[in-house]
Amino acid sequence: MLTEEELTFLRSMFDLARTGDTGRLVEAIDAGIPVNLTNGSGDSLLILAAYHGHPDTVRALLERGADTGRVNDRGQTALGAAVFRRSERSVGLLLDAGADPALGPRSALDVARYFELPDMLLLLNGR
Template identity: 70%
Template sequence: MDLTEEELHFLQSILDLARQGEAEALATAIDSGVPANLTSGAGDSLLILAAYHNHPETVRVLLERGADVSRVNDRGQTALGAAVFRRNPTSVDLLVAAGADPDQGGRSARDIAQFFELPEMLALLPS
């Protein structure tokens, strides 16, 4: 199915809401029917984008609306890995509580914590 320019622009604007941490606007869009697991062309879900861009409130909003913590992007990254990389304990805690696997993905959250020598992040991950 081909999308129109207008539809593509709309979907890009939703992805931008996650990047920018616009939690309330994103919640409204999802509550109006936008999929909580909308994914970019590179496989980045809204949750991965929110975690990577360091927006824990947006992470929380997405999790409350059923965002999948198990999604892996085209580079083998997860939302939990992104939160660890960004050293955001709030997002890490939210994702772990939602069942995110610290060993999932080609670049797992645990691997990232070890590689970048982040013992404070490693301590937040379940063993």
């Protein structure tokens, strides 16, 4: 059982991913926080970093073994989030790490088609 202080600390990790505070997030992961820490909505640190447009954080999480196959409670993946945000750099990093463009009920390919993002479709299909 975790204390309220420990839970608050873990919740702060998601804020670091959202804000792209790569240094502090990596320090916590290197000290033992799980790289695939997931919140109550199924969002992993990687999904949040990708959604909020922080490719350096995405890269650092991938280097530490973040799972590109995590799907949140809304059926979204980190790759889908990066596509939605039109972050070519994050999309490339995720694809290079083996992310599947067709994974999930709201896959990265679905996102690119639905929001009519031809540049993202090219990236996804070009790999």
